[in-house]
Every structure is written in structure tokens, then in C-alpha cells.
Amino acid sequence: MRQKLLEIFERLLRNYGPRHWWPAQGPFEVIVGAILTQNTAWTNVEKAIGNLQAVGALSPRVLAGLPAAELERLVQPSGYFRQKARRLQSFARNLLERHDGSLERLFAGSLTEVRGELLALHGIGPETADSILLYAAHFPTFVIDAYTMRIFSRLGIVDDRQKYEEVRHLFLSHLPPDAPLFNEYHALIVEHGKTCCRKREPFCGACILSDICLLYSRRPQ
DNA sequence: CTCCTGTGCC
DNA sequence: GGCACTGGAG
Known part of the structure; x- marks a missing residue:
């Protein structure tokens, strides 16, 4: 399984090149983006972040102090x-109360500890938590999202009825802990x-993984 | 399972 | 006009 997962990674990297993620100025902006992009296209998130940037609200203290109606308008x-x-202010206020507004302090614990603390916050589920852990704190955790489920269930590697934690464990247990x-x-x-493995009408004919894909082998051509 | 919500593409 | 979008809470 390790070789298979690494082979898929290599193929994707050769085909698409390095993605240079996460597109943000700093760790706090990564977190804001992670919350704003929940079930939302990134192009829409960019507008909201631009609005926050324009009024200097990309800091825990300013964000926490904004009137709710004002923040709603910005995002x-x-x-x-x-x-x-609400989720943004909940995060910002928790950070201020528990860690004096310092992400360094929030991220000071172990992966398991920090993950548990993030999951306890309102509006932060497993995917948002792992995005924050990986892209803001650089912990070696794997983010499972709708794309991961779709691609790897089509490949026949995961079952789409599997739970988040189970699929995450599959990646973590077969790959080196490399952030x-x-x-x-x-x-x-x-x-x-x-771009390729779309929900409806995927481009299987042009797909670099079609030769190892269960969906492709079952498709009427 | 339903609700939450604006934007943009087919 | 329908659908998908880097989900999570109740």
C-alpha cells in the first residue's frame, strides 16, 4: 500500500507540478481561510479574505473585537x-483567552493534543482541524476531504462509506510522517x-491514473 | 438527514 | 436552471 500511495503521489506531482500551498500570508490567515472555505469554492474565500485584509481584521485581536454584523458583512x-x-470569532476569542492570542502557544503541544483542542472548538471539524495542523502549524497530519474520498474510492483504495478518521489513518499508517x-x-x-476526477463526467480518457483505477476499468467505453 | 448561503460554471 | 464548491452542527 505504501508503494501504491507513493506511486500515485509521484504521478500527480509529475503531472501537475508543485502546488505551493497554502496560499496565505501567515498562519492566522491560513486558519481564517480553512474556516471560510468549508464547503465553499476558494475564489469566494479570496474575496472574503480580501475584505478582512482591507480593514486589518486578519489578527486575532481585531477579529475578536469586530461587531458581529460587521464581520458577517465582510465574510x-x-x-x-x-x-x-461566529466560527471565526469563536476561534479568535478562544485563542485570546487560552493562549493570549498566540498561535505559537496553541501549537506548542503534540499533534494529538493540539488536534483535540481544535476539534473541541465550535465550527472546527476533522478536515478543518487537519488543514490547520498541516498548513498553519506544519504538523505531519493528512487532510481528508471530498476530493480525497472521491478519487481514492474510484481508485478502489478506500470505501466511500468509511469514516474520516479511518481514511486518515490509512494514509498516516502507510506513509512516513512527513509534513x-x-x-x-x-x-x-x-x-x-x-480538473480531472470531477464529480460528474470525469475525464477518465485523459487521466494519468486511469490504468490503476477501478472506476475506469468498469466504465463502458 | 437537513440546514446553512454566495458565487460561478456547464 | 442546476449543480458543485478544499464541511460542520443539530
Whole structure:
């Protein structure tokens, strides 16, 4: 399984090249983006982050102090704006109360400890937590998202009925705990899911993984 | 399972 | 007009 997962990674990397993730100025902006991009296209998130940037709200203290209605207006382009405004302030206020606003302090514990603390926060589920752990704190954790489930269930490597933690464990148990590897792997999965392994009408004919794909072998050509 | 919500592409 | 978008809570 290790060789298979590494082979897929190598093929994706050769085909798409390094993705240079996460597109952000710093760790706090990564976290804001991770919350805003929940079930939302990144192009919409960029607008919301631009709005926050423009009023200097990309810091825990400023974000926590904004009136709710003001923050809702700023993040509106990313959708679910009431939920997301609440989730952002919830995160910022927790960070201020428990770690004096310092991400370095939040990230000071072990992967397991910090992950547990993130998951306890309102609005941070396993995918958002792993995105923060990997792309803001550089912990070697694997992000499982809708693209990962789709691509690897089509490949026949995971079952789409499997739970998040189970699929995450598959990657973590078969790959070395290498944060740069996990960073690039997930970014490549997203690129492949967006451009080739689409939900409807995937481009199997042009796919670099079709020769090892269960979906392709079952498709009527 | 349903709700949450704006944006953009086929 | 329908659908997908780097999900999570109730």
C-alpha cells in the first residue's frame, strides 16, 4: 500500500507540478481561510479574505473585537456568512483567552493534543482541524476531504462509506510522517479532483491514473 | 438527514 | 436552471 500511495503521489506531482500551498500570508490567515472555505469554492474565500485584509481584521485581536454584523458583512462572499462569522470569532476569542492570542502557544503541544483542542472548538471539524495542523502549524497530519474520498474510492483504495478518521489513518499508517509530503499530496489531490476526477463526467480518457483505477476499468467505453 | 448561503460554471 | 464548491452542527 505504501508503494501504491507513493506511486500515485509521484504521478500527480509529475503531472501537475508543485502546488505551493497554502496560499496565505501567515498562519492566522491560513486558519481564517480553512474556516471560510468549508464547503465553499476558494475564489469566494479570496474575496472574503480580501475584505478582512482591507480593514486589518486578519489578527486575532481585531477579529475578536469586530461587531458581529460587521464581520458577517465582510465574510459574506464566502457563503454561510452568519455561521462563519461566529466560527471565526469563536476561534479568535478562544485563542485570546487560552493562549493570549498566540498561535505559537496553541501549537506548542503534540499533534494529538493540539488536534483535540481544535476539534473541541465550535465550527472546527476533522478536515478543518487537519488543514490547520498541516498548513498553519506544519504538523505531519493528512487532510481528508471530498476530493480525497472521491478519487481514492474510484481508485478502489478506500470505501466511500468509511469514516474520516479511518481514511486518515490509512494514509498516516502507510506513509512516513512527513509534513511537506502531506502538504503537497493533499494539494495535488485537490487539483486532480477539480480538473480531472470531477464529480460528474470525469475525464477518465485523459487521466494519468486511469490504468490503476477501478472506476475506469468498469466504465463502458 | 437537513440546514446553512454566495458565487460561478456547464 | 442546476449543480458543485478544499464541511460542520443539530
